[in-house]
Amino acid sequence: MQKGLKDYLERKCAFFCRFYFLSNDDLLEILSETKEIRKVRAHLCKVFEGVTDLDFQPDDTLWGVISP
DSSP: OHHHHHHHHHHHHHHSGGGGGSOHHHHHHHHHTTTOGGGGGGGHHHHSTTOOEEEEOTTSOEEEEEOO
């Protein structure tokens, strides 16, 4: 079980290298919430330097990126 999970996370990190900066727990949370983009916002600062939040329209369309 653990080897399968480790292999799965490695494939995801190889696809998007910035995932290497996350813990396995953070990465699993992001991957499990891909349909609910607003829940992923908490991890942005760990993945993208200079991004603190996202601005959404009511229909969940991304409207902007907020940086310090």
